[in-house]
Amino acid sequence: MKITNIIPYPTWVAHRNQLIVKVETDEGIYGWGESGLSGREKAVVGAIEHYREWLIGKDAFNIGAIWQEMYRSQYFEGGRVLQAAISAIDIALHDIKGKALGVPVYELLGGKQRDHIPTFASTGISPSAEMIDQAKELKERGWNVIRFFPAQDTDGIFEPRESIAATVPWLIKAREELGDGVVLGIDYHHRLSVAETASFCQKMPSGTLDFLEEPIRDETPEAYESLRTMTDVPFAIGEEFASKWQFLPYIERGIHQYNRIDVCNVGGLTESMKVAGWSEAHYVDMMPHNPLGPICTAATIHFSAAVANFAWLETRASPAESYMGRGESPLFTEQPKLDGAVYKVPDTPGLGVDVDEEAIQAQSFKFWEAPHWKRRDGSVTNW
Structure with a gap:
């Protein structure tokens, strides 16, 4: 062929x-x-x-x-x-x-090891009473792993210390309201420094968070190693990694606990399976990044079904977010669908996804740029 x-x-x-x-x-x-x-x-x-x-x-x-x-x-x-x-x-x-x-596809990867794929859901609002209400709704709908996002300025200004001060009380409140039976995490989207991240973690009682995702940039593993000595919160890292070699220092030095691997960035399913096996040898669990569309979701479902060291798959199609194009999309004639808080592992040949090709041909490309954030002094900071 x-x-x-x-x-x-x-x-x-x-x-x-x-x-x-x-x-x-x-x-x-x-x-x-x-x-x-x-x-x-x-x-x-x-x-x-x-x-x-x-x-x-x-x-x-x-x-x-x-x-x-x-x-x-x-x-x-x-x-x-x-x-x-x-x-x-x-x-x-x-x-x-x-x-x-x-x-x-999972049969090409060694066969399935589970019948359904547990997911984690995210709240769709900044830290507030409404955020906690959304988390309670997610818990009621079956999610026992919930991710939050930090406070951020809507005018294009982001001050890390202000964000920390506005976020911490609501995370403490969330743990009190949701109880110890729910896994709670936050994605700081590499917006902090080592010192800022340490302060953030130290302002909360131990056990408030079960994972901290991407608090600082990934280019320097030694910075994460330094941070590792300052907090006991497990790290979830790797959504921007583009090869098994980028994962190498994190896996082999025991820096993190969850691999936020993205099958659409790391080199596809071929490279993902290599990272998963390497991670298994070091007791690092797979927690795949999945913010894109149904093809990414479908591919990651097959990957998640086939690996032993799997934790949870990200979904952006929960009732709290339901981003069209990140979950179900009218441009796809076949696509994964949530069954409560899980994706069932499909038995159809291939990925189990198909596209309305005429519809995507009719959709024109539009230039989109991620926000360019600054601090109050005018300097550029991370988005």
Whole structure:
């Protein structure tokens, strides 16, 4: 079965773009993939177009060899743009192979280890009484893992210490109101420094949080090692990692407890399975990042079904958020659907997702830029 075409579709869905990728073959079987590099879709499209020139004619079943050739056959290997392109193509090839063999993708990954995929849900509002009400509703609907977001300024100004002061009391209140039976975490989206993160954690009683996600930037593992000595809160890190090599120091030095792996950024299912096995050897659990669309969700469901060291899968389709395009979307004719607080593992061949191609062709790409935040002194800070 030979690859005959690779078509990238940068498509506006709801409030931002998704980069959906179709791989076609000479037997009429096609596969869908997705890139995770949000906000830089045009760059990934360019990379895919470079790959397409020599991928046409390749055997679509040789997924591992194709991955190696995409990664190694250039001097400037790796990086987030190239890995996002590789991810989308790799996921689509798994979809093709599953369809051709008549098996779900997880069968290509070693078979399923669970029948349903537990998820964690997030509240959709800044720290407040309403945030706690949303968390209570999520608990009532079956979620026992809930993530919060910190206080942030809506005028494009973000001051870390002000955010900490406004967030901490509500997290303490949330633990009091929700009890010890619920796993609670917060995503600080790498907006803090080491010192600020330490202060944040030290302002709360031990046990308030069960995980702290991405408090600082990831470029320097030694900074996380330093922070590790200052707090006992488990770390969830890795959604922006673009290879197994970026995970290496975190896994082998015992810096974190949860891998926020993104199958659409790290190099697809091929690379994700390698990270999962490595993590299992070091007792690090997989907690996949999943903020994109149904293709990412479908691919991550199959990954989550196939690995032993799995914790929870992110969903952005809970009643508290329900972002169109992140959950169910009218652009997809087949897509994963939440069953309460879980995704059931499908038994359909391939990923179990399909796209209304005419609809996505009609959706024009729109330039979208992540917020450019500043501090009160005018300096640039992280979003």
